[in-house]
Amino acid sequence: METVKLVHITAVLLSILFFAGRGAVMFYDATFVGKRWVRRVAESIDTVLLFSGITLAWLTEQLPWHDAWLGAKLSLLLLYILLGMVAFHWGKRLAVKMSAWVAAIVVYAGMVFIALSRSPWPFAS
Numbered sequence: 001m002e003t004v005k006l007v008h009i010t011a012v013l014l015s016i017l018f019f020a021g022r023g024a025v026m027f028y029d030a031t032f033v034g035k036r037w038v039r040r041v042a043e044s045i046d047t048v049l050l051f052s053g054i055t056l057a058w059l060t061e062q063l064p065w066h067d068a069w070l071g072a073k074l075s076l077l078l079l080y081i082l083l084g085m086v087a088f089h090w091g092k093r094l095a096v097k098m099s100a101w102v103a104a105i106v107v108y109a110g111m112v113f114i115a116l117s118r119s120p121w122p123f124a125s
Contacts, residue, residue, distance in 0.1 A: 001059050004052055011049035016108050018045055023087060023101040033088045072120035073111050080107045 018041060025032045032038060057063065057070065064071040083104035091097035114120060 001056070004055050004059065007048065008052035008056055011045055011052055012112070014045045015049050016105070018042055019084065019108070020105060023098075023105075026088065026101075027094070027098065068120045069114050069118045073114045076107050076111045076114070080104050080111065083107060 022033050022038060022042065062070050064074050083100045086100035087097050087104060088101075091100055
């Protein structure tokens with residue numbers, strides 16, 4: 001299980017670094033995010049992240065409908081995906097793309113805080 005956890009944490013770090021990097025470069029070269037290799041790298045990292053997360057949940061017998069923190073994290077994951085789609089595909093104006101990109105990074109940070117605290121409300125005392 002430790003190996004799966006290490007793979008998952010590595011994928012978490014690679015995913016956000018690649019997401020942030022794509023966004024930063026996108027503001028200088030809008031065609032960058034559409035390049036085939038960029039899409040494939042992002043898809044590969046996110047696939048490893050998803051499968052390692054599912055494997056961890058299965059190995060630890062944690063379910064999103066039983067463990068509130070995991071349900072909150074998965075809900076934020078859906079929001080993160082939506083914001084990423086706006087930032088890289090659906091947004092028409094640069095301000096919309098940039099706002100969605102920043103919001104997605106904030107949501108990602110929220111997922112990390114939830115995962116580390118194992119609480120759906122990591123900022124509550």
